Amino acid sequence: MRVVHVFRAALTVLALTVVAGCSTAVTKLETWEGSPSAAAEAATLKAPGAIRVTRVNGRSMTNYLMDDLALDYALLPGENEVVFTYKTIWAKSGVVENGESKVHVIKSEPQVVRFDASASETYRFEFDKPGSRREAEQSMPEFSASIVNAEGEVMARSTDWSSTRQAQAERTPLSDGQASDGQGMSGSAGAGSLERLKATWQTATEQEKKAFLRWAFE
Known part of the structure; x- marks a missing residue:
């Protein structure tokens, strides 16, 4: 029993040392x-x-x-x-x-x-x-x-x-050469939406990115 008590005490001291070290390091x-x-x-x-x-x-x-x-x-x-x-x-x-x-x-x-x-x-x-x-x-x-x-x-x-990010996405301007109807310089549809998606992705949280990727590849 003495060995067990000593072992537990050592673990407690070690844990406190780690916590103290973390608190000063970060x-x-x-x-x-x-x-x-x-x-x-x-x-x-x-x-x-x-x-x-x-x-x-x-x-x-x-x-x-x-x-x-x-x-x-x-x-x-x-x-x-x-x-x-x-x-x-x-x-x-x-x-x-x-x-x-x-x-x-x-x-x-x-x-x-x-x-x-x-x-x-x-x-x-x-x-x-x-x-x-x-x-x-x-x-x-x-x-x-x-x-x-x-x-x-x-x-x-x-x-x-959340409200701020939504407003930013709505205000994201189209890149040069993109038409207001979402046609890019090459004529491909949805280029404007792609730019908005890129802007939203940059401000998304890690959880939101993971949720989107799960949805996209289902």
């Missing part, structure tokens, strides 16, 4: 590819555990195994687009049956916010926190968060991402 995530010169003056966006950033400037962010992990994101100076979701967790009252979750998870629809980041500046999310599960359920459909700088000045406010 506290600041780069949101770009390559080695841009502006990276030396990157701004910082601080996201609490309730906010999960899924995309920055069209690039998917890493999905970590640990939820509710507060992370800092390094942003290049200039305009940035951040897509995120917000969730709250509330304990269930009463008896919970086997296999049933012990908490209520209330999650927002994907949100998008765009703002100009200044070199070496620090930004954070600011939003109203519900005081109860009922309040969270009632307010979640209209949820919105602000991006504020170190002085507390509001830089931008988020909007629903």
Whole structure:
């Protein structure tokens, strides 16, 4: 029995060490590819555990195994687009049956916010926190968060991402030489629709892309 207790204790210490190592290693995530010169003056966006950033400037962010992990994101100076979701967790009252979750998870629809980041500046999310599960359920459909700088000045406010993507797809202009009826320069039908599809694909989530591919190849 002593050996078993020692083994369990060793596993616990190892697990805590791994978690601690992960938390320090991923506290600041780069949101770009390559080695841009502006990276030396990157701004910082601080996201609490309730906010999960899924995309920055069209690039998917890493999905970590640990939820509710507060992370800092390094942003290049200039305009940035951040897509995120917000969730709250509330304990269930009463008896919970086997296999049933012990908490209520209330999650927002994907949100998008765009703002100009200044070199070496620090930004954070600011939003109203519900005081109860009922309040969270009632307010979640209209949820919105602000991006504020170190002085507390509001830089931008988020909007629903799905509506924004739909509007972008509808506003996507036809390429040069394409007729308004969808005929391309070569006369093939549907060229305009193809351009819109390409634009929508670039802003789609990984789950949406997988769902589309399953549909396309059925």
